[in-house]
Amino acid sequence: xxxxxxxxxxxxxxxxxxxxxxxxxxxxxxxxxxxxxxxxxxxxxxxxxxxxxxxxxxxxxxxxxxxxxxxxxxxxxxxxxxxxxxxxxxxxxxxxxxxxxxxxxxxxxxxxxxxxxxxxxxxxxxxxxxxxxxxxxxxxxxxxxxxxxxxxxxxxxxxxxxxxxxxxxxxxxxxxxxxxxxxxxxxx
Amino acid sequence: xxxxxxxxxxxxxxxxxxxxxxxxxxxxxxxxxxxxxxxxxxxxxxxxxxxxxxxxxxxxxxxxxxxxxxxxxxxxxxxxxxxxxxxxxxxxxxxxxxxxxxxxxxxxxxxxxxxxxxxxxxxxxxxxxxxxxxxxxxxxxxxxxxxxxxxxxxxxxxxxxxxxxxxxxxxxxxxxxxxxxxxxxxxxxxxxxxxxxxxxxxxxxxxxxxxxxxxxxxxxxxxxxxxxxxxxxxxxxxxxxxxxxxxxxxxxxxxxxxxxxxxxxxxxxxxxxxxxxxxxxxxxxxxxxxxxxxxxxxxxxxxxxxxxxxxxxxxxxxxxxxxxxxxxxxxxxxx
Ligand SMILES: [Zn+2]
Ligand SMILES: [Zn+2]
Numbered sequence: 001x002x003x004x005x006x007x008x009x010x011x012x013x014x015x016x017x018x019x020x021x022x023x024x025x026x027x028x029x030x031x032x033x034x035x036x037x038x039x040x041x042x043x044x045x046x047x048x049x050x051x052x053x054x055x056x057x058x059x060x061x062x063x064x065x066x067x068x069x070x071x072x073x074x075x076x077x078x079x080x081x082x083x084x085x086x087x088x089x090x091x092x093x094x095x096x097x098x099x100x101x102x103x104x105x106x107x108x109x110x111x112x113x114x115x116x117x118x119x120x121x122x123x124x125x126x127x128x129x130x131x132x133x134x135x136x137x138x139x140x141x142x143x144x145x146x147x148x149x150x151x152x153x154x155x156x157x158x159x160x161x162x163x164x165x166x167x168x169x170x171x172x173x174x175x176x177x178x179x180x181x182x183x184x185x186x187x188x
Numbered sequence: 189x190x191x192x193x194x195x196x197x198x199x200x201x202x203x204x205x206x207x208x209x210x211x212x213x214x215x216x217x218x219x220x221x222x223x224x225x226x227x228x229x230x231x232x233x234x235x236x237x238x239x240x241x242x243x244x245x246x247x248x249x250x251x252x253x254x255x256x257x258x259x260x261x262x263x264x265x266x267x268x269x270x271x272x273x274x275x276x277x278x279x280x281x282x283x284x285x286x287x288x289x290x291x292x293x294x295x296x297x298x299x300x301x302x303x304x305x306x307x308x309x310x311x312x313x314x315x316x317x318x319x320x321x322x323x324x325x326x327x328x329x330x331x332x333x334x335x336x337x338x339x340x341x342x343x344x345x346x347x348x349x350x351x352x353x354x355x356x357x358x359x360x361x362x363x364x365x366x367x368x369x370x371x372x373x374x375x376x377x378x379x380x381x382x383x384x385x386x387x388x389x390x391x392x393x394x395x396x397x398x399x400x401x402x403x404x405x406x407x408x409x410x411x412x413x414x415x416x417x418x419x420x421x422x423x424x425x426x427x428x429x430x431x432x433x434x435x436x437x438x439x440x441x442x443x444x445x446x447x448x449x450x451x452x453x454x455x456x457x458x459x460x461x462x463x464x465x466x467x468x469x470x471x472x473x474x475x476x477x478x479x480x481x482x483x484x485x486x487x488x489x490x491x492x493x494x495x496x497x498x499x500x501x502x503x504x505x506x507x508x509x510x511x512x513x514x515x516x517x518x519x520x521x522x523x
Binding site for chain 1: 392393394402403410413438439452453456457459461462472473474480481483488490
């Protein structure tokens with residue numbers, strides 16, 4: 001874990017050499033969906049998100065926009081903060097942990113979160129459904145692969161895992177929130 | 189003293205960062221025009237040509253133009269080259285199939301260029317009108333802004349004050365080893381500073397000045413999630429409860445002053461926060477308000493806003509040298 005070798009490899013190489021297996025994707029996405037379902041049952045935005053390093057969950061997030069009055073508190077940002085705290089607690093070097101950490105999330109990260117993931121050099125993002133309104137991995141902008149030399153490194157996306165289920169949960173949530181069907185904010 | 193500061197505000201100009209559609213050159217396309225040799229036929233020709241070649245989607249182009257000092261003072265657009273029948277040499281006979289339009293009064297056709305889209309700004313209009321007369325629905329504010337004359341001297345003096353606070357914050361942060369970037373959130377109606385923040389990424393890689401400022405605004409309304417109190421350069425104005433916003437769109441109607449163009453993360457954070465307007469000093473390589481993206485005018489996003497650059501541009505630019513200096517020092521240390 002966090003070996004010197006990993007530290008100095010180019011980000012493209014590390015993304016190449018670091019890709020979760022199908023079983024890992026299955027397993028961690030199942031946890032992410034569990035979180036999303038939980039959130040939905042508690043009347044919260046049904047997005048599940050976790051960061052996995054070395055087969056361990058080092059960050060978990062749910063949307064905290066309302067309670068913090070900070071519109072940037074998306075699940076991914078909360079999970080990234082936990083990852084940083086975890087690194088601090090274990091006295092591990094943030095960059096060497098980040099470059100071997102995968103993010104699993106039920107909905108495509110937005111443009112802001114995608115840029116944040118780049119800034120921390122997270123190499124892989126596995127997500128469920130597209131985020132048509134704010135998506136930063138291709139739906140609105142492709143921040144994940146864009147040529148942005150000052151904004152960390154590009155990351156790989158594995159998309160579409162249980163996408164229909166993720167969409168259904170979001171639809172259910174927005175129907176509850178807003179039975180009249182007005183345009184409503186999309187918290188992810 | 190007043191004179192001195194008046195002088196200062198003359199040292200910079202705030203220019204709008206317009207959308208690509210507004211700032212690009214307007215695409216030109218080729219069309220056939222022909223001189224009207226018999227002026228009396230003009231209205232009939234225009235009517236019949238409108239029927240045969242309606243120039244759909246090109247309502248901004250005038251059908252007829254006046255040519256000064258020519259033998260035939262009027263010329264009419266016949267059709268686009270792309271809609272003309274494929275032929276080696278265009279003649280009026282080939283362009284106007286028999287029965288549709290009577291040729292009487294038309295001279296030999298020739299190729300002209302016309303704008304494919306309506307001009308959106310005065311510079312675009314000035315450019316395209318040289319090719320063919322075009323109608324233009326002028327947005328006066330954009331015209332004045334492009335001349336750098338949108339803000340009155342008192343407004344500029346206030347902008348100057350706000351950006352000066354951002355510069356001070358940037359320097360304070362830089363002394364703590366952070367990148368030299370500062371940001372100030374302002375309520376323009378109350379003319380009041382709500383929050384001042386600087387880059388804190390030495391302690392947290394995502395704490396760019398804008399992100400810090402957004403969280404400080406949340407603090408000002410009883411929310412927020414980070415303790416920035418240990419940074420003397422970061423502060424917020426606690427709002428009376430009555431003014432605290434009940435919804436998470438906390439920056440609605442606020443202006444942000446930031447010393448350099450925000451990155452993608454910060455720019456999108458401002459979209460999520462429903463910022464009112466953004467003013468920045470100097471551009472940045474991966475900037476998302478003009479350099480790499482124009483997130484404030486991105487088509488698919490649900491919140492658009494105005495962005496201006498160049499406020500105290502020189503002073504903001506000089507902050508990069510502060511950064512450079514520090515970077516050199518640290519790299520020497522690590523060697
Ligand atoms: Zn997000
Ligand atoms: Zn930023």
